[in-house]
Amino acid sequence: MEETTLNNNIHVKLTEKFGEKVTAVSEPYGLLTFVTYKDVIINVLSYLKEELKFNFLTDITAVHYPEKDHGIAVVYHLHNMVEKIRIRIKVFTSEQNPTIPTATTVWKGANWMERETYDFFGVKFEDHPDLRRILNMDDLGVHPMLKQYPLEDPNRVDKKDEFFGR
Amino acid sequence: MNHNHPVFIDNDPQSELVTLNLGPTHPATHGVFQNVLQLDGERIVSGVSTIGYIHRAFEKIAEHRPFYQITPLTDRLNYCSSPINNMGWHMTVEKLLNIKLPKRVDYLRVIIMELSRISDHIICNTIIGQDTGATTTFLYLFQFREHIYEIFEEVCGARLTTNIGRIGGFERDFNEIAFAKINKFLKEFPVALREFENLLSRNRIFIDRTAGVAEVTKETALEYSWTGPLLRATGVDYDVRVSDPYSSYQDFDFEVPVGTSGDIYDRYLVRNEEMWQSVRIIEQALEKIKSEPKGIFHADVPEFYLPPKQEVYNNMEALIYHFKIVMGEIDAPKAEVYHAVEGGNGELGFYLINDGGRTPYRLHFRRPSFVNYQMFASMSEGMLLSDAIINMSSMNIIAGELDA
Numbered sequence: 001m002e003e004t005t006l007n008n009n010i011h012v013k014l015t016e017k018f019g020e021k022v023t024a025v026s027e028p029y030g031l032l033t034f035v036t037y038k039d040v041i042i043n044v045l046s047y048l049k050e051e052l053k054f055n056f057l058t059d060i061t062a063v064h065y066p067e068k069d070h071g072i073a074v075v076y077h078l079h080n081m082v083e084k085i086r087i088r089i090k091v092f093t094s095e096q097n098p099t100i101p102t103a104t105t106v107w108k109g110a111n112w113m114e115r116e117t118y119d120f121f122g123v124k125f126e127d128h129p130d131l132r133r134i135l136n137m138d139d140l141g142v143h144p145m146l147k148q149y150p151l152e153d154p155n156r157v158d159k160k161d162e163f164f165g166r
Numbered sequence: 167m168n169h170n171h172p173v174f175i176d177n178d179p180q181s182e183l184v185t186l187n188l189g190p191t192h193p194a195t196h197g198v199f200q201n202v203l204q205l206d207g208e209r210i211v212s213g214v215s216t217i218g219y220i221h222r223a224f225e226k227i228a229e230h231r232p233f234y235q236i237t238p239l240t241d242r243l244n245y246c247s248s249p250i251n252n253m254g255w256h257m258t259v260e261k262l263l264n265i266k267l268p269k270r271v272d273y274l275r276v277i278i279m280e281l282s283r284i285s286d287h288i289i290c291n292t293i294i295g296q297d298t299g300a301t302t303t304f305l306y307l308f309q310f311r312e313h314i315y316e317i318f319e320e321v322c323g324a325r326l327t328t329n330i331g332r333i334g335g336f337e338r339d340f341n342e343i344a345f346a347k348i349n350k351f352l353k354e355f356p357v358a359l360r361e362f363e364n365l366l367s368r369n370r371i372f373i374d375r376t377a378g379v380a381e382v383t384k385e386t387a388l389e390y391s392w393t394g395p396l397l398r399a400t401g402v403d404y405d406v407r408v409s410d411p412y413s414s415y416q417d418f419d420f421e422v423p424v425g426t427s428g429d430i431y432d433r434y435l436v437r438n439e440e441m442w443q444s445v446r447i448i449e450q451a452l453e454k455i456k457s458e459p460k461g462i463f464h465a466d467v468p469e470f471y472l473p474p475k476q477e478v479y480n481n482m483e484a485l486i487y488h489f490k491i492v493m494g495e496i497d498a499p500k501a502e503v504y505h506a507v508e509g510g511n512g513e514l515g516f517y518l519i520n521d522g523g524r525t526p527y528r529l530h531f532r533r534p535s536f537v538n539y540q541m542f543a544s545m546s547e548g549m550l551l552s553d554a555i556i557n558m559s560s561m562n563i564i565a566g567e568l569d570a
Contacts, residue, residue, distance in 0.1 A: 136218060
């Protein structure tokens with residue numbers, strides 16, 4: 001119960017500040033989640049960090065939804081360590097040209113998290129100081145976590161999905 | 167052209183800088199890391215870390231595996247404390263499925279997780295000793311890691327990559343031998359840990375090598391998203407077990423040790439104190455288990471927990487559940503969930519998106535070693551090479567967790 005009121009307060013403050021830029025607010029398993037846009041994402045992150053004391057960047061990653069118009073979601077997890085609240089922010093960007101401003105201006109720790117996201121999803125973080133691949137080799141040529149890349153050789157006949165009722 | 171292997175180009179004929187490839191398999195780095203360092207004498211001028219040598223695409227593989235088959239993947243993240251990863255994953259799925267565990271199962275999990283934390287910290291602290299020249303301490307305390315593995319072996323049959331427990335609890339109850347071994351461990355380990363501390367904590371050579379080396383302020387640590395003993399050594403009392411209790415950690419009485427300067431000596435002290443606290447937690451858990459009903463080792467959730475084999479052969483419902491679970495056809499809600507546990511190195515997070523299929527739509531591991539390690543190269547600038555080596559040991563970077 002208490003968590004919900006806290007989350008409501010944060011939601012009210014964010015809406016006051018950013019208006020319609022804060023959309024699709026939900027609360028799965030008590031974790032406040034909302035979607036925002038890439039023109040305000042850095043302002044949102046700095047506002048959360050400076051004003052609402054979400055001082056800790058837990059994680060940056062991405063999700064690929066091939067059937068959506070803006071098929072790449074960049075997901076931020078922030079943490080307010082004093083009041084013990086977590087928050088999740090999503091920004092959708094296009095699959096053809098996924099770009100988003102870098103969060104390294106807000107947290108230095110975003111550097112490798114963004115490199116990992118670039119490596120696996122091809123999201124280009126604008127003005128990132130060192131946007132190179134991090135875990136895969138440089139000449140891989142693809143961003144392997146995108147859904148169009150199969151895990152195994154698609155020509156194998158012993159692992160077809162229909163044999164497993166999928 | 168390979169951008170990940172930067173070559174320092176130095177056209178100045180007067181320059182005396184040397185480029186050193188530390189790694190990928192350097193005997194002093196305990197794992198597969200490469201750091202290309204530019205040295206001025208013994209001092210590091212600049213460095214670039216290259217990682218990914220044991221990347222195994224776990225997040226991609228996880229998108230093609232039913233939930234219960236992902237547990238063996240988590241084993242291989244931080245393989246020095248795999249039970250914490252296993253149980254972190256189980257708890258993530260249990261959170262998704264809204265499974266509430268009986269207290270006894272929670273306490274059994276706490277025992278196993280704290281034993282793993284001890285084994286993780288044993289590795290780190292003895293290796294700091296080893297790298298500062300004290301082989302005795304390494305050999306002395308390391309045998310207790312073996313005793314912990316014997317306990318795991320008794321509980322789940324495996325030692326290093328444990329695959330311990332199931333979604334919903336444990337695969338079997340702890341037997342008498344397991345409890346006897348835990349009790350024996352609790353009797354013998356504090357004696358050895360005390361002796362270990364006597365050998366190192368006030369040792370002049372050890373303090374000279376570690377105190378004041380690689381100091382980190384709490385502001386920098388938070389800026390770089392550090393967690394775990396490294397963050398606590400800088401003075402921030404953040405521990406997931408306390409701030410976001412899981413597996414009934416709120417029932418236990420323990421302290422979160424913090425340091426002041428964030429140097430290697432503080433990290434060593436924080437880890438040592440955490441081992442004492444872990445011993446305290448295990449003792450409390452054993453005491454609490456006595457008042458819980460005996461023989462309960464899993465939640466009563468037949469849809470998600472594999473039935474005993476005897477029932478599968480003789481009972482219709484059990485056979486159906488068995489088939490559905492093994493084929494990954496369990497009914498999990500379409501939702502996304504983030505769950506964090508306090509791993510050996512810090513906050514180990516699981517971000518799971520389920521679309522109702524038999525496999526996760528997306529699973530992301532928030533790996534503390536990966537996040538913590540990014541500061542290593544910039545920290546090393548201006549440091550002696552020998553200090554950078556013990557700095558790396560004290561960060562306890564586990565290659566499996568770094569590269570996933």
